[in-house]
Amino acid sequence: MSFARSRYSPASARGSLAGKPPFAKPPRILLAEDDAKLRLLVATTLREAGYEVIEVQDGGRLLVQIAGAYAGHGRHAVCDMVVSDIRMPICSGIEILEGLRKAHWTTPVILMTAFRNEATRTLAASLSATLLEKPFGLDELLQAVLNLLPGRGSG
Numbered sequence: 001m002s003f004a005r006s007r008y009s010p011a012s013a014r015g016s017l018a019g020k021p022p023f024a025k026p027p028r029i030l031l032a033e034d035d036a037k038l039r040l041l042v043a044t045t046l047r048e049a050g051y052e053v054i055e056v057q058d059g060g061r062l063l064v065q066i067a068g069a070y071a072g073h074g075r076h077a078v079c080d081m082v083v084s085d086i087r088m089p090i091c092s093g094i095e096i097l098e099g100l101r102k103a104h105w106t107t108p109v110i111l112m113t114a115f116r117n118e119a120t121r122t123l124a125a126s127l128s129a130t131l132l133e134k135p136f137g138l139d140e141l142l143q144a145v146l147n148l149l150p151g152r153g154s155g
Contacts, residue, residue: 026052027149030079032062033112034088038134042083045138046145054079059091066100079107081149083141086113086120094120097127108148112136 029051033039036057043053056062062084069078084093093111100107111124114134124131130144 027080028052029081030054032056032084059088081108083110
C-alpha cells in the first residue's frame with residue numbers, strides 16, 4: 001500500500017504547534033491497525049509529532065484496551081484520541097465506535113478505510129468520527145489529529 005508523502009514532515013507538524021505551550025503531558029493516541037507496515041508508519045508519524053502512541057493490531061485488542069481504561073485498570077491507559085482502521089480481525093472499528101457512542105463516550109475518533117463508499121462516510125459522520133480514506137497523506141492525518149484534540153488544533 002502506497003501512502004502519499006506528507007507536504008509537511010512530522011518535524012514541520014511539530015512546528016505547526018509553534019507559539020503554543022509545550023504539552024505538559026503528551027496527548028495519548030490509541031492506534032488500531034491490522035496492517036503492520038501502515039501501523040508503524042502512522043505510529044512513527046504521530047510520535048515524531050509529539051504524541052504518545054499505544055498500538056494494537058486488531059479490533060479485539062482495541063476493545064480490551066478501551067475496556068481496561070474504562071474500568072480503571074492501571075495497566076490500560078486512558079487515551080485522548082483513537083485512530084482506527086475500520087476493517088480488522090475480531091471487531092471492526094465501526095462496531096467498537098458504535099458501542100462507545102451508545103455508552104456516551106465522547107473521545108475523538110479518526111477512522112481509516114480503503115473501502116470508499118457513501119454509506120461508510122455517512123455512518124462515520126453519524127458517529128462523530130473523522131474518516132480518512134486510504135491512501136491518505138500523512139499531512140491529512142496530522143491535520144485531522146490537530147483539529148480534533150481539544151485545545152491543540154490549529155483552528
